[in-house]
Amino acid sequence: MKKIFVLLLFSLCIGMIDVKAEVINDLEEIYLESEDSYTEVNTAVKESEEFFNKKIALPTRLPSIAFTHNFGRFSNLSIPKLEIDYLDEKSGFTHYKIDIASNEYKMTLPKDAKTVSLADGSEAFYFSRRNFTMFVIEKN
Template identity: 40%
Template sequence: MAIPRLTDSYFEDHSRRVGYKTVNEAIKEFEKDCNFEVKLPTLMPKIPFTHEFGSLNNENGIKNNILEILYVNRKLKGNQFKIEIRKEETHFDGEIYRLHDGKNGIYFEDHLFTYLVFEQNNLQYQIGLDKKVANQDTVKVLIEVADSIK
């Protein structure tokens, strides 16, 4: 039995089979379910991405209350950036940073990503950058991305 080649179309088909949609499909469904307009950053981390996917997740038994957008580079495994948007606020512990609009963001790390969590447009945003591409300016990069959401 031959092993399938990981072409872009195979990668995209596999992603759909495991529940990912296009970003636009996921945003429209989230906006409909949560009755909020989603704004995405106009500035992204300066690393190359080959694909973007969206998915909807359930938390605390509430259907589709988390929108996840994932930017990946199929050839560079560490080039990952993700955005999670929630209607309900979730508490996070971490270091507090001031955003340009005067609101606070909370910076923290897990074993794979560095994150910044903040409120914008009545939604909670959690943006994360893979630690493999993180550097000493990661907080600055995440704050710049956060500040580009209007």
């Protein structure tokens, strides 16, 4: 009986803790109003082109997945790069991301990366990890 009383008292005390949690559901609020300085894709591309002094060609076709939002940013911290994120506000699993950096900052590919021949004769690499698949193209 004593154990039940202590357990009941403990659960009542936990239930009285005032928890103030803020849920952010709006992707625009998360991306555009964060300290990470995301912006519209065209603005980020323009900043990147000015920095690299080179025209950046983005893919003309995206995967046949419904995206509700896209955001971009140019970051010049450790590695200057353009990041573009495509997201679906209804799905936490639909996230397509493009990172563009200078060949000066080549990434080290893991040993299990597979090689793929592209239509123009160049090669690309891909590898998968638990939560994502990375496709790497070294071009221009």
